[in-house]
Amino acid sequence: MxxxxxxxxxxxxxxxxxxxxxxxxxxxxxxxxxxxxxxxxxxxxxxxxxxxxxxxxxxxxxxxxxxxxxxxxxxxxxxxxxxxxxxxxxxxxxxxxxxxxxxxxxxxxxxxxxxxxxxxxxxxxxxxxxxxxxxxxxxxxDSLDSFLERMREHCRGAPLGEAAYAAIGSLLAGQTELAEEHAVLLGDPQVTARAISFANSHGPQQAQPSQTLAQAFERLGRTRSGELLAQLASQHNARLSDPQLAGLAGRLADQALLAAQLAAWLARRLQLDAAACHTAALLHNIGELALLRTLQDWLDSGGALQPDDLPRQLALRAAGYGSALRARWRLPLGLRQLISAYYALGSGVLGREALVLNLARQLLELPADRPATALAGCRAARLLRLDAAVLEQAPRALRD
Incomplete structure (x- = not known):
């Protein structure tokens, strides 16, 4: 040309x-x-x-x-x-x-x-x-609304969690190996999403795309995985400096990890793909996390946040940010479908992993004073033929 x-x-x-x-x-x-x-x-x-x-x-x-x-x-x-x-x-x-x-x-x-x-x-x-x-x-x-609308297609995704940031620091300093820090990195939405995206677009060609962090690291190898992690940690606003945004990001990251642990637990009990369920649940709220990082960009550029801006923008834009990220990073279709199932079940044929994702959300949204068995009659539990006793054992709090 x-x-x-x-x-x-x-x-x-x-x-x-x-x-x-x-x-x-x-x-x-x-x-x-x-x-x-x-x-x-x-x-x-x-x-x-x-x-x-x-x-x-x-x-x-x-x-x-x-x-x-x-x-x-x-x-x-x-x-x-x-x-x-x-x-x-x-x-x-x-x-x-x-x-x-x-x-x-x-x-x-x-x-x-x-x-x-x-x-x-x-x-x-x-x-x-x-x-x-x-x-x-x-x-x-310009206004916060126009700024966020423009940034939706350019944002870098979620901030790193404190544990993941520290783990990457230890790796770069040569104090630990990638295998030692895998469990920590496995619980970070940004590390997981970017590694999967990078492995599928830059790693060796394979018949099936990587859908989990373990698959992505294996495909990239230790050196390239380390380079990717170093890049993520060095990016602007890899950690949020505003206390309010950082605090909320921490709570959302904990929510993502709890959803991932619960979805994986259910999948193992049903002898399903626990790794895929873990990944999809971990990434379900990456749009909220990405929006918080973009709001930090707004503050860094000289903008200000009014008291009602944060809840309003999260309600208005988080879903769009998540959809834009998953499409731009070209996450595998199967993974995106599982993430969608977390929020709603379609009317067509449903895979059992999709039912697990949806049930995990309902369990997490159930008030703490209500037993998990209250969901025994819900659509996802019925289609999974899940015994009420299994629901009663489901972890509804973070595990170390």
Whole structure:
């Protein structure tokens, strides 16, 4: 395909979602109507440039996969993109790094954190004038609702739980091995979802997709699994700094782990796939967790939260965030169907694992003063032909 630019457009590739959103809004303010393509990893951005060359690049030097330096180096090898203007933003501002970037001929080389007014001025000089004039209004004065709506397709998922973060730290320090920390990592929704996603998209091709953390780690191998974990721990807001958001995230993560333990227990009693049930139940509320991480991004970008914002946004957007994540990460269809069954049973033929997921939710939602046997007549228990005595034994509290 041709690499010559045909339309005025800007390609922005930045690793931090709220910074990526901020840069998109900056360009929209400077040139209303200009096409903007946003990416969070270097390889996707390079593929887009090869399909259609933009008018301007804004690149994060520390992109995942292929960093901004490597991306620009690839583009400079081809005639049409050798003179493509690029704003390169990097945490590497020492003299050797700046000298090393000179052969790549960036139009601007800025350090992190960038000065917004300076960046706006530089981008305005580099953008074609035909798409609109300089907008002088303040940036970042949009509403929480519009911010969250834009971020839904770009969020990084859930924050890491404290136990998982500590386990990864021990692994990276060489104090423990992956096998020793597996039980801790097995209880973390973000680690589980990202490992499954990464293994299926970057691991060796296999007839069946990975659906559990153990399968994903086996497919990736120790070295690549360790690299993925290091990347997850180093991401912005891998842990939430706001006490209210962090506290709620901890409670939601505990709820996910309890659901996973209960679903796996039921599956084992019925001689079903306990690992798949554990994974699906663990990921059932990753949308809520991802939304909390995005709300931390909102606070970091200078926004504020009103008392009713948190419950309102969770009720309004958590399900959408979860659906968007599962689709974007291309989690296996069977796993997504089990997650859906946690919330509701369809009218068609139901797999027994789906019934287990649904029953696990009902058990967890049952008031503590009501016995589990109260659910003996529910649809899921009846179709599973589950004895009331088994329900009575079901764990309804976290186990160590």
């Amino acid at each position: 041709s690499l010559s630019p045909q339309l005025s457009s800007v390609l922005i590739a930045y690793s931090e979602p709220w910074r990526l959103d901020q840069l998109c809004q900056l360009v929209a303010g400077l040139r209303p109507g200009m096409l903007v393509a946003a990416f969070s990893d270097g390889r996707s951005a390079l593929a887009a440039c090869r399909r259609q060359l933009p008018s301007l690049l804004i690149l994060d030097g520390e992109l995942e996969g292929l960093d901004g330096f490597g991306l620009l180096r690839e583009l400079r090898r081809h005639g049409p993109s050798q003179r493509l203007p690029c704003v390169l933003i990097s945490e590497r501002t020492d003299a050797p790094s700046v000298r090393a970037a000179l052969p790549l001929a960036p139009a601007a080389y800025l350090g992190k954190p960038y000065d917004l007014d300076d960046l706006r001025s530089r981008i305005d000089r580099l953008l074609p004038r035909s798409a609109g004039g300089l907008a002088r209004g303040p940036l970042g004065d």
